[in-house]
């Protein structure tokens with residue numbers, strides 16, 4: 001039976017998140033003290049060899065990312081991505097609500113590695129109460145001198161999904177429309193105000209204090225070797241236990257849904273699960289034994305994404321759900337590049353046509369071709385991933401589509 | 411507080427335009443025309459640019475809105491949990507359609523994408539406070555709290 005294993009949620013429910021003393025008594029800020037005795041290079045090597053990979057979706061080695069920041073850069077920034085815009089995801093809120101100082105300590109550890117004096121937390125506009133909560137914690141940490149000369153400021157987003165993309169996020173902090181930039185240059189070289197910037201997800205930062213405390217070998221030995229550690233998943237949809245679970249990354253999808261999640265309610269059967277948020281793949285029964293690590297998921301043609309786990313029972317109609325998702329992307333496309341601006345519009349149009357029984361087989365073919373073009377031609381991850389739900393439901397749940405087409409003929 | 415005073419608090423902050431907009435909205439519930447004009451002067455950008463930023467973000471509104479802004483999540487997890495019926499019931503109770511404000515200026519009804527409370531779907535927020543596990547029969551009790 002699969003079990004939870006808590007690293008980033010170790011203090012959750014055990015300490016009062018509003019109390020700095022509680023955090024200190026649980027060993028808080030000791031890791032930050034320890035890294036101050038290390039050189040930046042030693043720290044980066046430690047994080048790199050722990051094999052900690054980004055928890056925001058792209059799965060990039062965190063230490064390696066920090067290593068891109070030029071050693072001689074006079075001004076650098078640490079940016080925490082708390083945009084959490086993927087529908088079905090509430091893990092970063094869970095972590096920060098339960099243990100805000102853990103995030104601050106993680107960011108300060110990163111600041112030591114890249115010699116930064118200024119950090120920003122970009123918090124989604126839907127979480128103004130989290131902004132207050134974080135500002136209180138920052139004030140406590142500053143007053144008691146924990147953060148040294150590192151400052152952290154919270155900036156609030158404005159309800160645009162694309163602002164979770166790191167360069168759009170940077171544009172937004174700079175006070176602009178949140179449109180992604182062309183890469184390269186990557187933020188590690190030219191990010192916020194053109195200065196070298198590390199952008200990491202909340203959960204990535206939150207793993208750092210434990211890695212510094214227990215060492216890289218300890219971390220590398222947990223879960224799957226290529227994507228070690230734990231991952232926080234948030235369960236939604238047709239599943240008994242709709243709440244966050246932190247599990248080692250070698251846990252399988254089936255164990256997460258059926259052991260921890262308690263399975264499908266009301267005696268219904270499983271039909272599909274979408275993992276990683278609304279841009280994730282729809283996964284059928286026969287792939288449920290895939291472990292929840294980045295590489296195993298990718299090898300199975302699916303995505304790990306942010307940790308959203310949206311379960312659907314046998315009564316759910318994939319065409320209905322995917323039409324809804326197509327509307328999401330049409331709405332959230334920032335419009336900067338043509339393949340996504342037009343593509344998300346046409347995808348939604350075609351999905352509506354299919355849903356209302358007016359589509360022919362050639363419409364479905366066009367939808368499939370358009371989807372494949374978008375994965376290649378769109379500028380940022382939004383447009384590239386937008387077709388995933390369409391392509392994976394066409395592949396695994398084609399009956400739901402065919403049924404609609406028959407209706408059109410008769 | 412007056413718009414110019416609010417903007418002045420953020421004028422020297424790097425990238426402070428969006429922060430200023432949030433603060434103005436906290437006060438007025440939307441961004442009046444004057445806010446765009448004043449912000450463009452204070453931040454040294456054109457009025458078109460200031461407007462472009464204001465209209466990019468779904469949380470910011472250049473249209474006048476009610477005292478209570480009700481946003482209903484229609485993302486997939488809320489969708490399968492019955493968001494459509496909830497929306498119909500909200501429209502019926504309020505006597506307005508989505509995107510409109512009640513004639514007394516009290517409520518504005520908007521659609522939103524996931525608000526990050528998907529443990530108990532469907533979800534609405536009223537002035538950013540989440541109400542989870544909503545259903546049509548809970549609407550009147552929730553609205554009664556808005557005085």
Ligand SMILES: Cc1cc2nc3c(=O)[nH]c(=O)nc-3n(C[C@H](O)[C@H](O)[C@H](O)COP(=O)(O)O)c2cc1C
Nearest residue numbers: 054055056081084085164165166200201204381382
């Ligand atoms: C459309 C889009 C939305 C994204 N949203 C988020 C988000 O909400 N949170 C997040 O951490 N990363 C998000 N990302 C990924 C970021 O661009 C970036 O890879 C990540 O913040 C890096 O942190 P990590 O290496 O710690 O994962 C998004 C990417 C795209 C393309």
Ligand code: SF4
Nearest residue numbers: 335336337340380383
């Ligand atoms: S892919 Fe979509 S969201 Fe990304 S830059 Fe192009 S239009 Fe904007």
Ligand code: FES
Nearest residue numbers: 483488524525528
């Ligand atoms: S999907 Fe509705 S709150 Fe997340």
